[in-house]
Amino acid sequence: xxxxxxxxxxxxxxxxxxxxxxxxxxxxxxxxxxxxxxxxxxxxxxxxxxxxxxxxxxxxxxxxxxxxxxxxxxxxxxxxxxxxxxxxxxxxxxxxxxxxxxxxxxxxxxxxxxx
Amino acid sequence: xxxxxxxxxxxxxxxxxxxxxxxxxxxxxxxxxxxxxxxxxxxxxxxxxxxxxxxxxxxxxxxxxxxxxxxxxxxxxxxxxxxxxxxxxxxxxxxxxxxxxxxxxxxxxxxxx
Numbered sequence: 001x002x003x004x005x006x007x008x009x010x011x012x013x014x015x016x017x018x019x020x021x022x023x024x025x026x027x028x029x030x031x032x033x034x035x036x037x038x039x040x041x042x043x044x045x046x047x048x049x050x051x052x053x054x055x056x057x058x059x060x061x062x063x064x065x066x067x068x069x070x071x072x073x074x075x076x077x078x079x080x081x082x083x084x085x086x087x088x089x090x091x092x093x094x095x096x097x098x099x100x101x102x103x104x105x106x107x108x109x110x111x112x113x114x115x
Numbered sequence: 116x117x118x119x120x121x122x123x124x125x126x127x128x129x130x131x132x133x134x135x136x137x138x139x140x141x142x143x144x145x146x147x148x149x150x151x152x153x154x155x156x157x158x159x160x161x162x163x164x165x166x167x168x169x170x171x172x173x174x175x176x177x178x179x180x181x182x183x184x185x186x187x188x189x190x191x192x193x194x195x196x197x198x199x200x201x202x203x204x205x206x207x208x209x210x211x212x213x214x215x216x217x218x219x220x221x222x223x224x225x226x227x228x
Contacts, residue, residue: 104161
């Protein structure tokens with residue numbers, strides 16, 4: 001158990017719809033990162049949030065957006081869903097201290113299927 | 116572009132054997148490397164990490180070796196157990212806030228008893 005919880009665990013959407021995924025970070029952590037993991041692949045970095053602001057972004061279009069709340073929990077929003085968005089979405093929390101990132105603790109993920 | 120790759124997609128070993136999982140990285144600027152274990156239906160679990168100022172680090176039953184000259188990383192698991200069966204990913208990054216972990220595609224380790 002990492003203390004990082006994600007919801008929902010599974011969901012099914014259709015093309016064009018919007019989805020919101022949620023993540024509660026481990027106690028004491030101030031940073032949340034989101035990763036997309038397609039079947040059979042390694043996770044790919046979407047973005048990171050620190051102090052409620054985006055603090056780094058991977059090669060994902062603007063329809064992928066996020067929020068971080070004062071309690072350090074986070075949301076990932078994906079608009080205009082496409083079939084290729086079907087994946088496991090992983091949230092990871094960490095403690096950033098003096099500019100250095102600490103160990104990432106991953107949640108179990110939210111499995112999104114787009115039909 | 117930057118990528119982290121693993122030499123073999125699958126590795127099958129007998130219980131009690133030692134396992135070696137290899138990884139090649141391409142970004143010579145990366146200074147922090149991590150091995151993760153991912154079991155079916157779960158998120159990646161931290162195993163061991165190593166910084167670029169080291170060439171070896173040992174944990175409980177696991178050892179990570181870093182060869183910066185050839186940009187190679189390996190994970191050694193001693194006395195492999197059935198519970199070690201999982202997908203193993205290496206990941207590289209710059210140890211700076213906001214920097215992504217770049218994962219390889221993974222090696223599936225199967226341990227038979």
